[in-house]
Amino acid sequence: MSNDAFISIQNVDKFFGKFQAIDNVSMDIGHGEFFSLLGASGCGKTTLLRMLAGFENPSKGEIYIDGQPMSEVPPHHRPVNMVFQSYAIFPHLNVRDNIAYGLRRQKLTKQARADKVDEMLDLIALPGYGDRAANELSGGQRQRIALARALILKPKVLLLDEPLGALDKQLREQMQLELRALQRQVGITFVFVTHDQEEALTLSDRVAVMSAGTVLQMDTPSGLYETPKTRQVASFIGTMNFFEAEVKSTNGAMMNIEAQGLGNLQLPRGERHFNEGEAVQVAIRPEKLLLTDDKPEGDGQMVQGQLRNSSYLGERSHFYVAIDGVDAPVAVSAQNRTRFAPDPSDERPVWLNWSDDAIVVLAKD
Ligand SMILES: Nc1ncnc2c1ncn2[C@@H]1O[C@H](COP(=O)(O)OP(=O)(O)O)[C@@H](O)[C@H]1O
Ligand SMILES: [Mg+2]
Structure with missing residues (x-):
């Protein structure tokens, strides 16, 4: 004790x-x-x-x-x-x-x-x-x-x-x-x-x-x-998007992961130890994804997808984006900061981007 x-x-x-x-x-x-x-x-x-x-x-x-x-x-x-x-x-x-x-x-x-x-x-x-x-x-x-x-x-x-x-x-x-x-x-x-x-x-x-x-x-x-x-x-705690992934290589404090749909990710290894070649899951919360119509500037992490549907919840909206190579649509949550947002129900090509620290790497279960 x-x-x-x-x-x-x-x-x-x-x-x-x-x-x-x-x-x-x-x-x-x-x-x-x-x-x-x-x-x-x-x-x-x-x-x-x-x-x-x-x-x-x-x-x-x-x-x-x-x-x-x-x-x-x-x-x-x-x-x-x-x-x-x-x-x-x-x-x-x-x-x-x-x-x-x-x-x-x-x-x-x-x-x-x-x-x-x-x-x-x-x-x-x-x-x-x-x-x-x-x-x-x-x-x-x-x-x-x-x-x-x-x-x-x-x-x-x-x-x-x-x-x-x-x-x-x-x-x-x-x-x-x-x-x-x-x-x-x-x-x-x-x-x-x-x-x-x-x-x-x-x-x-x-x-x-x-x-x-x-x-x-x-x-x-x-x-x-x-x-x-x-x-x-x-x-169980909140909503999470999961992507099948594999550790390609590790180099000091960093690891290189290939994730289905998201492509190649360079991530800090963190406390957990994953081996080269190990199958893992990459996870990201809906509110940590930023949805835009135009391609984001810079060379940060991003992926293009197709907006399929959305739901309006007052203070925020949920969007579901289909990405090539990923079975389930990816959930995105966004605050409705402007009062008259464009009609979110339109199906159209969109971009998703995120920062490195948004990603959680989990052992395959
Ligand atoms: N006195 C009891 N006799 C037999 N089974 C019980 C008894 N009390 C609880 N259980 C069983 O133990 C499990 C856990 O119950 P419980 O602690 O009440 O769950 P929770 O509070 O998380 O809903 C359940 O499957 C329940 O049916
Ligand atoms: Mg109880």
């Missing part, structure tokens, strides 16, 4: 009968970090969270929180609390009693209890809401109450299982900002589960991308987006 890891998950397996839901997962999460588990439904996110909470035990491996092994520690003795997707507040209790629910085992004076609840109502920006009935609250307000109820016990770790999943898009985006601000304010470690990649990128310090019980890659949001390690991660 590294010294600054507040949560350390070490070689954890989880079996349900013969079914393996978690396969040799290891991760260290720092104190005060906003850490997300991201992956498609069924990949094991909730199972991992439930093992942190103590509702399930690992079949193999160990979980440490704050330096302590958790295997013998029951849920209510762990320094964690959990918030669920469904509005887990009691419909028959008012806001005050919902938030104070977790304090029922503590011997507090009425005043001390009321003060703690008021502190939480301020924290979630709902001062004065204490006497409201649960059914007089909006979805967003209920989810804030659920957060307050989890935070009133001052856990060292808050586990959040798709807490914004039931909210509509606009409210969800507003709650994302609030949640991030709240986490900074209370300064405790958040382990957040989502299947929504945009949500994970917006909120997190670091993200673990999961698939079928394993961790594919763990990195900062920009690290995942700009330097994905595999095709699976590259296509």
Whole structure:
């Protein structure tokens, strides 16, 4: 375990009968970090969270929180609390009693209890809401109450299982900002589960991308987006164009790659080691391609293609360009900087250009 890891998950397996839901997962999460588990439904996110909470035990491996092994520690003795997707507040209790629910085992004076609840109502920006009935609250307000109820016990770790999943898009985006601000304010470690990649990128310090019980890659949001390690991660986080390619030669810090459709590319070798003759994939994000009608000036990287179709999305448009030697049309994304752009639907010859650092080279999978 590294010294600054507040949560350390070490070689954890989880079996349900013969079914393996978690396969040799290891991760260290720092104190005060906003850490997300991201992956498609069924990949094991909730199972991992439930093992942190103590509702399930690992079949193999160990979980440490704050330096302590958790295997013998029951849920209510762990320094964690959990918030669920469904509005887990009691419909028959008012806001005050919902938030104070977790304090029922503590011997507090009425005043001390009321003060703690008021502190939480301020924290979630709902001062004065204490006497409201649960059914007089909006979805967003209920989810804030659920957060307050989890935070009133001052856990060292808050586990959040798709807490914004039931909210509509606009409210969800507003709650994302609030949640991030709240986490900074209370300064405790958040382990957040989502299947929504945009949500994970917006909120997190670091993200673990999961698939079928394993961790594919763990990195900062920009690290995942700009330097994905595999095709699976590259296509799960955002959109990516892929081109079959081969390493022709390597020379010191540079390598020469022949990519289908793009031609010959001179690229820095970076951290990864590729051999001469190795089949690889070249990948490039849609927004890193610049589409022009006229041939770009200079001798930078460029290719000619045929604009096939496009879609208008308000603040940007997507274009699909056919390139000789490439099966799938290449996706290009462009900001609509001018108000009255030329009709983008015209099929016509166009040019694509990009800078060297736009290209990611991936091992063939
Ligand atoms: N108690 C259980 N018994 C049997 N299978 C389970 C149990 N809990 C989860 N699973 C299975 O483990 C896999 C991972 O589930 P889960 O952790 O809930 O995924 P996620 O939260 O990523 O959607 C799924 O295939 C699910 O059906
Ligand atoms: Mg789940």
